[in-house]
Amino acid sequence: MARHDDRNWPTWTKMIGLLCLVASILTEHEASGQRVKVEPEVSSYPGQTVNLRCAFTDATGVQLTMVTWIYEPKDGERMNIAVFHPNYDPNYPESPVKGRVSFAQNPPNLNSPSIQISDVRMTDEGRYVCEYATYPSGNEQGITQLVMLAKPQNSASTVTVVAGTKPVVVARCESADGRPPAKLTWMTTANGNSTLVEKPGADNTVTVSSEYRMIPTAADNGRDISCVVNHRTQVKPESFPMKLTVQYPPKVTIVGYDNNWYVGRTNAVLTCQATANPAPYSVIWKTMSGIAIPETVQIKNNELKVLKVDESVNTTFICEVMNRIGTTRDQVTAIVREPPQNPSNAGVVAGAVIGSLLALLLVGALVAVLVTRSRRQQQGYRANGSSDIKTRIFGGGKKASKNGTGGGSVSGGVGGGNNNGPIYVYNEASSHPGLADKNNHHQPLTIGGRPEVVNTTPTAQDILLSNELDDVERRKFDELEEEERYDHFGGGDPILQLRPPHDQDDMIGDYMDDDMESQKDGSVISRTAVYV
Template identity: 85%
Template sequence: MNISLSLFLPGASGQRVKVEPEVSSYPGQTVNLRCAFTDATGIQLTMVTWIYEPKEGERINIAVFHPNFDPNYPDSPVKGRVSFTPSPPSLASPSIQISEVRMTDEGRYICEYATYPSGNEQGITHLVMLAKPQNSASIVTVEAGTKPVVVARCESLDGRPAAQISWVTTANGNGTTVSKAGADNTVTMTSEYRMVPTAADNGKDISCVVAHRTQVKPESFPLKLAVQYAPQVTIVGYDNNWYLGRTNVMLTCQATANPVALSVLWKTLSGEMPDTVQINGNELKVLKVDDAVNTTFVCEVKNRIGVGKDQVTAIVREPSVNPSNAGVVAGAVIGSLLALLLVAALVAVLITRSRRQQQGYRANGGSDMKTRIFGGGKKASKNGTGGGAGSGGVGGGNNNGPIYVYNESSSHQGLGEKNNHHQPLTMGGRPEVVATTPTAQDILLSNELDDAERRKFDELEAEERYDHFSGGAPILQLRPPHDQDDIIGDYLDDDMESQRDGSVISRTAVYV
């Protein structure tokens, strides 16, 4: 069986000898080499000769056919394996076949016609012997250094034709490929990848790609570089906040190495390890920070290649604020500020209310009567006498105080005195005169205020009605003129209490 890779075309342009330019075959197979004369009009074909021309060496006749004689096969490397086909042959189609082809059979095969009167005409076929190579790739373990070395090797063994090898990697290097003649005319291709290895190159991807005619697609061999290096060490965990009394702080010694680390050693530059330090492998734990921890910690990691180390200088600080009480302190400060703000607001409100009450109130207009009650005893009876111990005198321990009524309809009588049911109080059968002294309210409620002040008090009157009053000053209670049954007066009289100095105060009012 042979593999033809081209059409059956004339051997050369303008020539009439028809052959296949190239035929390929694997060792041990049978290959057919076809030949024909396309147009013999006016030409006499005399003889056909097949000639073998090796890649290196001289031309050799391997098969001769003359119509008047039997086929002849001279001595050659293919004698005994070459023959005309079909048999018997003809001048029109003198093809040959070679059985059990060998790698050494590769070369050029020439079909040559002897003609009259044109002379000799020929066509050439290239026989290509194929051998599928054995491909492989491997990593070369190296140590990190400063000179280029071979870090990977790829090989295509006993192939025909020679394989093509390439490298795919992000490493900074280059490949070098060499060929070597193998057995039975095969070729072995070897490629080496060289670079200056560093610790960062360890584990990088590198692939060897082999392309060959016998393969449907290139064969790839993915690998990882193996670079050995001394440990690279880093200490983590120090936050620059080691204060006196802090507990359970930890340092961790992290190391990368190839091969793996054999040992981890903690020590200090001062030579002594503090008593509050516990070591567990690559971890160093400080149970409680004290002055002895104010030192430089060193971590050393060793492997077969060498030793790597790192160090951290711990600075012990004075504690600024106890971290456990920080939240409590912050809460106390914020609470105090809020309390101060609240007290200040309350004081401002109370002062404002007190000033407004000292200025007094005025009527909103018309002929309405506004009654100011400044004290009182028990409610007077319907017959004009105060209720209490006796019907003709002042009862209980309370004295009925005067009730001042401001009548806006009278500009001359702004203040009038009124007792219960407009009857004077009597003591032992004699009328008792109650002295009245004008107060600040009396003056402010007079018509001496200008229009601007009147409008001001009108607004205060609307905003500070007693049913909405919530200030901290004494509560002033008004008895409307239409309270005929003394319902409110009842409450007021019961609420008032006389004092030893002759004054009368309320039991329920709030004072500041």
């Protein structure tokens, strides 16, 4: 690889040397050319006088012999248009500018041989070369480009087209008789492309035209499009905003049907909405079956109004719209339903039913409470399941005293000259303090002056079973909550006492005599009191 680089080294050396030589020649040429000073470009309008300046800035060591102006048209051969030699008069050879060209100074000066062209024409545009003949350097020159200006006439327009499937011209833009040629561009959101054509005009002017092509659709109608013209003679670009014009057949939609046409409904309206270009000239309503429009239907332009819904409008309505391009239709099927229930009456009925049910439930609950309370008052409260429950004994009143029992006393903690109230003997397991001494199965009782022993062997369960209770009522007593049982009652007074009113004291004796009943064991119990 290293040997390969060594073989190519002389070639690279030669190329570098050649490039350096070319660069030096070009630098020397530019250095010599810089001494002829001209304006790179001069512009003018037709009919004006144009000055083309030229000067040799540094003539040190150089002898200026002659100066010649040469015209190089864009298309054609170069030609001399003005020549000056110090020893001769100025000369103006045959050329398109002869008679209109002259040296600016009279007599001319080799140091500044500028010329002027009067009444310039568009055909005078081209390159003008100021060339010096010098000794010993030879010829040196400077080039000026003369640009003729012509303000163009700009215009743009759209083309009315019909929506289709092939590209067509939808807009045109033109910049006519301008110099130099104008630049045309399009600004739009439409999907298309443009073409550009330049044509020569009068007096060396140029007409530039552009067309915008696309496949037109109904959605493109009214879309914005602009042609923008840029030209040297204009202070700013000239814009032509436009809107595309695309014709298409009607697009029809029926609106207003809510699928709630029920018998008796009034003023149901269908609207036939249509867009088209050109505008529709006919809107026709008809039915699918071909039957005439019902009498309850009114038609006004694009509206169909049903004054009162009935079975006659249970059909398919068609709206047909026509314009110059074509005819389009849309349809809707109306389904007539049964009239709905009055929501307000239904709510009232439902509220009344619910209120009645609630009232019945409340009454039922109240009756149940009253019945339960009445049964409890009649049957008493069940004991706690213990067989060691004492008996409540009612003493005799006034009537009992007559039988020899009125003056008795009850022993075991129940004091006593008056035995009209019930005597309660509590359970031995009672938690109430002070009652332990009373919790024995056989309590001495004084009745009629002699001590009696109350046998409390029968339990509350026995008493309940003896009262002709059915199984359901017994289960109710078994299921009573703990706080409702007599043996859990925390008070010191009896739960149930049957007493006559206070204002009937004279009836107490009779009441107690009739109510009390003697037992085989010598005790006296009440017929109405419930023993638990």
